[in-house]
Amino acid sequence: MTQTQNLDLTATCPKGLESLLAVELNELGASVTREQPAAVHFTGTLQVAYRCCLWSRLANRVLLRLASEKITDAEGLYRAVASLPWEEHITPSGKLWVQFSGTNREIRNSQFGAQKAKDAIVDRLRQQAGTRPLVERDNPDLAVVLRLHRDQLDISIDLSGDSLHRRGYRTHIGAAPLKENLAAALLLRSGWPEIAAEGGALLDPMCGSGTILIEGAMMAADYAPGLLRESFGFERWLNHQSDIWLALREEALARREAGLARELPEIRGYDADAKVLFAAEANINRAGLERQVRVSCRPVATFRIPSHRPVNTGLVLTNPPYGERLGEQEALRETYAELGRQLKQEFPGWLVGIFTGNPELGFSTGLRSHKQYQLYNGSIPSQLLLFRVREGAGSSAEPRALSEEAQMVANRLRKNLRTTGKWASRNGIDCYRLYDADLPEYAAAVDIYRSLEGAVYAHVQEYRPPAKIEENKARSRLRDLVRAVREVLEIPQDNISIKERRRQSHKGGGKAPSQYQRQGGAAGERNFWINEYGAELEVDIWTYLDTGVFLDHRPVRQYIRKEADGKTFLNLFCYTATATVQAALGGAKQSTSVDMSKTYQAWAARNFRRNNLDPYQHQLLEADCLQWLTSAQQNRRGHYDLIFLDPPSFSNSAKMRGVLDIQRDHERLIRQCMTLLAPGGALVFSNNLRSFKMDEGILAEFAVENLSSVLLDRDFQRNPKIHNVWRIEAKA
Known part of the structure; x- marks a missing residue:
């Protein structure tokens, strides 16, 4: 490989940075040929490739393409890879790593593709030298990258090694770190190089671990982002030309020294969290910028x-928190409003950039x-919003009124x-x-919980929006609903729990069903107690969708309480x-409560203790109900006067031996329960399968009596199929 040979190169980058990266590569001496999502293709000499690795502020990796072949099956893949002279790239005793992406009709698994390609390289080297390289992910001497798209296989080697966004200065990070190359992109989009050249300042009011500040200082100081890295992938490559690399590195060191010797613009960051500033200071010191960044x-x-x-004048650029959960987003609204008030009052004429995954907060x-x-923070669609603070903009931002829809x-x-x-x-x-979705456009349920202390809480559960409704629109409507809840109930945001559905990605491609997201905080952290007909019950509205009390079963529990006096209850x-708590308070002389969940058993035990239930009279059993019922046929026949059977519609828990499908299995469950009833006893059977x-x-x-409509209180009558309830007894 000669110094003047033109190479076929690709630089990968985060989605949304392609056009910026293309401009940067041209400035570094490359000849850009085309852009594609998350990558820019270019040509250049080996010196250009090294310079891009050292100086690119935006790229993730720089790949050297060795070949591009049409393949249709695994044998074609093997032949294409084995035909290349790998002995020119790695010694037989070296360390190799192979990455493969893409599929076609025959190669349906990327792991299989990587294995086949690895075999081809290893076999060729073994034939050439009688030995084979080790296969190791960490610090390989050669990383081979293969991409298969529409039967076209690109075979490349990774010249960068570890991702180029890892500059080497960030050993300490905050809770939601911004990648270095994304921070650089925000600075470039905001025009920071031009502002710095005119002496303007760079300020970050929520700087976290300081990434924006450090990247801004490196730009202003003509500081190559790759200078702090311990190594690059090309340094262990057999075709590496160290004289070219050392000359580039010496040039970069001289430029950094000259840049840091100049007086740089004011670069300062602030944060309300003292702990995260320790991380920022450590990163700044490691970058050698302690005199330039404060x-x-x-x-x-x-x-x-x-x-x-x-x-x-200058640039205020920040990546404030925006919360993945809606409750967090609502709580942050005042933080953003406060930032707006300070910007209007203190920074007239300044340029402001706010990078957020929730533009509405901006x-x-x-x-x-x-x-x-439009950019991406990892997988999160985000926006960089640029504002010019007007002169005389005022000192306050009025609180946002409810929209007409809200x-x-x-x-x-x-x-x-x-x-x-x-x-x-x-x-x-x-x-x-x-x-309960009274207005179809606002598809959610709102439940009210009043604690024993009198505090009022709202539990907002989003329903799955129709497929034709865009996710952003659905989320906007949910935010409207939450604002309305807060205004009408006159409760603080901290007393509102939002359970928001998200579409989940899955391996099969396409759209997966939406799922509820687990809420923040440890389980039990903010639990409180409520009163229900004299029973005190523990509620957790924060952690999962189920709160510990099914509100639609309130009349069912009241019915059981009235039926339980003097009876044994299962x-x-x-x-x-x-x-069970209601049955015991209603006079049940003995009870057995069965569930296989440790969490629910512990929760039930707290409910029992709170209501002073005797654990010898009222027994809790951690067991699979299906197995327990089978064994109970032997020793508990005719033992219970009242049984409550309320299984899930479907369960395939790892703790269960089988799978429970209530439509398929209810006959067997009911018959098993009937054998456990004492003469004159009754089974209350409930489930929430709408098609049951x-x-x-x-x-x-x-003798079967359908009580579904009878045991449905007024607050759930908009949704009459929310549960099915029957009383079942032996015929006289």
Whole structure:
């Protein structure tokens, strides 16, 4: 490989940076040929390739393409790879790593493709030298990258080694770190090089571990981003030409020394979290920029232009938190508004860049962006919003009023409070459903929980939006609903729990079903107690969708309480055993509650202790209900006067021996339960499968009474199929 040979090269990058990277590569001496998502193809000499590895602020990797072949099957893959002279790239005793991406009709698994390619390289080297390289992911002497697309196989070697975004200065990171090349892209999009050249300052009011500040200082100081790296992939490559590389590195060191000797613009960062500033200081020191970059602990409310050095204008660029969960987003709205107030008051004429995964939060500053750039923070679609703070913009940002649509939801909530809320109050009900997708566009349920201390909480559960509704639109409507809840109930944001559905990616491609996201905080961290007909029950509205109390079963539990006096009671699939608590308080002389979940058993035990239930009279059993029922046929026949059977519609838990399908299995479960009933006893059977149909044999053999409509309170009548309930007894 000669110094003047033109090489076929590719630089990969985060999605959305392709055009910026193309400009950068041209400035580094490359000849860009085309862009594609997350990559830019170019040609250049080996010196150009080395310079891109050392100086690119945006690329992830620089790949040298060795060949491009048409293949259709595994044998074609093997032949294409084995035909290349690998002995010219790696010694037989070296360390090799192979990466493969893509599939076709015959090669349907990337792991298989990587294995086949590895075999081809190893076999060729063994034939050439009688020995083979080791295969190791960490610090390989040669990393081979293969990409298969529409039967076209590109075979490349990775010249960069570890991803180029890892500069080497960031050993300490905050909770949500911004990758170095993305931070560089934000600075370039914001025009920082031009602002710095004119002496403008760079300020970050929520700087975290300092990545934006460090990248900004490196740009201003003509500091090559690759200088701190321990090594590059090409340094262990057999074709490496060290004289070219050492000359480039010496040039970069001289440019850094000259740049740091100049007086750089003011570059300062602030954060309210003192702990994260320790990480920022460590990173700044490791980059050798402690004289150029300063950070200090300061909340957003005190953010202003530094006074120790005259600064007339500059760039405020920040990546504030935006919260993956809606509850966090609502809580952050005031932070953004506070930032807007400070910018208007303290920074007239300055350029402001806010990078966020929730652009609506950015607009909560009260400023209007004049440019928006679509980028990705990892897999999260995000925007860089650019604002120019107007002279005389004012010192305050008015709180955002409800939109016309959100006001419509608020009006419905107020109406429901007047009707359902008054009904609940008259009947001594502290926890109830206030709203159940009353307006189809706002597809969610809102449940009210009042704690024993009198605090009011709202539990908002989003329903799956119709496929024709864009996810961003659905989320915007959910935010409207949450704002309306907060205004109507007059409760703090911290008292609102939002369970938001997200579409999940899955290996089969296409759209996977949406799923509820686990909420923040440790389980039990913010639990509280409620009252239900004299029973005190523990509730957790924060951690999972289920809160510990199924509100729709409130009348079912009341029914069991009235039926349980003087009886032995069995609760199968007992969950948190709230029905058992009601049965015991209703006079049940003995009870057994069975569930295989350790979490629910522990929760049930807390409910028992709170209500002073005797553990010898009221037994909790951690067991698979299906197995327990089978064994109970031997020793508990005719033992129970009242049984509550409330299984899930479907379960394939790893703790179970089989799979439970309630439509298929309910006949067997009911028959097993009937053998455990004492003469004159009754089984209360419930499930929430909307399409459920009772087995004809059960209807014919036993006395079956459908109580579904009877045991449905007013707050759930908009959704009458939310559960099915039957009372089943032996025929007289």
